[in-house]
Amino acid sequence: MQDTRLIPLSALQHYAFCPRQCALIHNEQVWSENFLTAQGQQLHQRVDHGLPESRKGIRYERGVEVSAPSLGLTGKLDLVEVDIATGVCFPVEYKRGKPKQDHIDLIQLCAQALCLEEMLGLNVSHGAIWYWQTRHRHQVEISETLREETLSIIEATRNLLNSGKTPKAKYEKKCDACSLYELCNPKLTFRDKSRSYVQAIYQERSFEETEK
Template identity: 45%
Template sequence: MIDPIAISALQHWSYCPRQAALIHLDDVWSDNPFTMRGNILHERVDQPGSDLRGDIRVERALPLFSRRLNLSGRADAVEFHQDGRIVPVEYKSGRRKARAADDLQLCAQALCLEEMFGCSVPEGAIFHAPDRRRRPVVFTAALRATVGRTVADIAAMLASRTLPPPVYDARCKDCSLLHLCLPELPARPADLFTPAPEAACASF
């Protein structure tokens, strides 16, 4: 079995499979104004700890895992309500996007929480910093199924060590990896990762 898949990989894959592969297969990362804005926001919310808000206990930077899905990561915040409800909350520095990448990431967190605590987690929330408002997200059967398919796709990519071909479209201008991905160029043989033979390595 491959190492646990980072929950954040689902958000990256939903946005662009090639971006996800560059980050989680090739360990490539670069910041731009959008990612830096997100980093600043998460510096404030990613400090581990807990506090009480009335009768709600809030755990921050809570480690998450799912053996069934082979996922690991952490939640920005998880609310534990007195009536037994568990509500994951994800913080985003931007407004709601047309794609469901953020919802997919949050649903993966919910599936981890269900496995960890043995209870149902039917919905969560995303806090969009520009609007300073929480947006509820219901974890429908369709969204849960999409999480499963996405995890399977990522696992296949990691197992094959194959970098998906570039797709040059409107997403690229906002991607911090644009200058590393070079999507305007055709797919190259180097996109298929082939480790050096052991004999060749031993000769150095």
């Protein structure tokens, strides 16, 4: 790989949520905390700071730093469970909310599995996401389909960050939960676009009338 800039794992999640949000955070270094992100940060800090321990043949490693130059990724994993007998690794990601319809959380977990595979040279077939709101742990298969989807998000994120361009805002329902809402102001940008569209129509009309 020629590009040596390692992409933080969090950028994939931001890209999958909104490419504009990803560019604002990772290229323009814009960040704003809201209630949801603050809660998420607290949860990750609590998990990451736990000490490693072993129970019933499993070693629990917390706050595991990973770097995968071939994939071009770097980041920190909340928890990796290692089967002491076989060395098989099982990444566990902690999330504040509950399971969602989209694949954003799955993509993040799969990217973690891919990093572990590159670093350790072994197969990671499963992982899990633990949701704080439902207090439930969901096992996830790192399937071929999920791997392909994740690789294409990695590629798209890399292209976006290398382009240095920030996509224009477009208001959607998800914007209401976005921590950058105030800074991005998607409704205003949207209105501005409508206004210039209307102005363009008026200009066209008045040009046609002077031509008559």
